Amino acid sequence: MTIKFGSDGWCAVIGEEYTFESVGKVAQAYAAYLLEHHGKRVVVGYDTRFMAGKFAARAAQVLAANGLETYLSKNYLPTPALSYAVKYLGADGGVMISASHHPPEYLGFKLKGAYGGTATPAIVAEVKKRIGAEVRLDPSAKISSFDIRKPYYDFLMDQLDLEVLKTYDGVLYHDSMGGSGAGWLAGFVKQVGLNLELRELHAVPDPMFYGVNPEPSPPNQFTVMTVLKAQEGATFAAVTSGDAGRIGVVLAGGVSLASHQIFAVLLAHLRRKGLTGRVVQTVATSSIIERLAKKQGLEVLTTPLGFGHISQEMLKGGVLMGGDSGGIAISHYLLEPDGIYNALLLLESVVASGKSLSQQYAEIEAELGFRSHYGYLDVPLPWGPQLEPVLGRLEPPQTMAGQRVVGVETPDGIKWNLADGSWVLFQISDTEPLLRVYGEAQDEKTLSSVLKEAKVLVGT
DSSP states (O other): OOOOBOSSEEEEEBTTTBOHHHHHHHHHHHHHHHHHTTOOEEEEEEOSSTTHHHHHHHHHHHHHHTTOEEEEESSOOOHHHHHHHHHHTTOSEEEEEOOTTSOTTEEEEEEEETTTEEOOHHHHHHHHHTTTSOOOOOTTSOEEEEOOHHHHHHHHHHHSOHHHHTTOOSEEEEEOTTSTTTTHHHHHHHHHTOOSEEEEESOSOOTTGGGSOSOOSGGGOHHHHHHHTTOOTTOEEEEEOTTSOSEEEEETTTEEEOHHHHHHHHHHHHHHTTOOOEEEEETTSOHHHHHHHHHTTOOEEEEOSSHHHHHHHHTTSOEEEEEETTEEEETTTOBSOOHHHHHHHHHHHHHHHTSOHHHHHHHHHHHHTOOOEEEEEEEEOOSSTTTTHHHHTOOOOSEETTEEEEEEEOSSSEEEEETTSOEEEEEEOSSSSEEEEEEEESSHHHHHHHHHHHHHHHTO
């Protein structure tokens, strides 16, 4: 059985590659890595997916059997809460049994560094090398339980302007998609005593995520879009992914705010708060982020896809924020995307500015003199030897959507730059059998043409 690692750990289909046996093998490899780096303590958490708690228990059993002081979460929790637990408990690493935004049939083994964030590519590579060692299991090995909810809430309180948030007496929606963010934003609002009315959607954990993939993007937001159609003004809904790391936003009127728009609004808000530092993006990030950052006098770093690469840059220091595909981390907070924190930070920006999220983003576009239309599509491909050569067969055409192809980049996948500033990126997923095609243009018609022509070129 092949255990295929991605950028921050391992993810596979439950009952096929993802079994108790394979979880034990990965846990043993991680235990070996921690011990060889003088690690002593590790924490384990899990989300709301099918049997996630039982798989987490198996991982904890193997880690404990190797002599590591092991802590297992009492209940499901968001991935960022698990990462905070690593720091709070002084652990040398962490494991989150979650498949984040991937389809319901998947489950993962996500690695966390001692700094409380996504494991770097170097850590992942070290663990991967140790797969294959004999798995240790000792039923008598001690496993302690932990509940990080109150310490996590206390940490959130220190990172937000509560005086500003307490002046808001409007409505905030939270759609947890049946994932591990369920009840966590509501719990924070209650503990702090905010005056807002929080309306929850899909707040009961559901391993099938109410029939959609737990990725907070428009194809999976039909219900919340329908609910928000009747709303007006600055009201919005925060939609958190299956593990509450990623965030999506639906505005009053039922319109979705794209991931790059959320990134831009948060960046502008942090700058108004007087914060500064480098901005880390990936090769698939909208160019509006680089334009905004440079307008603000900030250095921009571009990494391959995968949050582990962003964590690696953030660990060097001097970074304000970093993000990709809806996963946005603020470095003074955690080196980990947190959909709940970002939702509250977005609300803070609305209250502090007196402007809705759409108004704030419109002002950014006006300031830059640039309109971004950004999107992506997924092209399913079968696993096997035919998957990898797909990119190798791609040859840039002379034109796309009526624009000349003026440049080719291969930092992570293949990116074609067009004469009018539009671009398209082809990238093979490291966790699912699909090719993701990203694109950006300055009008919706060009974007649609670019993505359609790209799909034809792939041969589907």
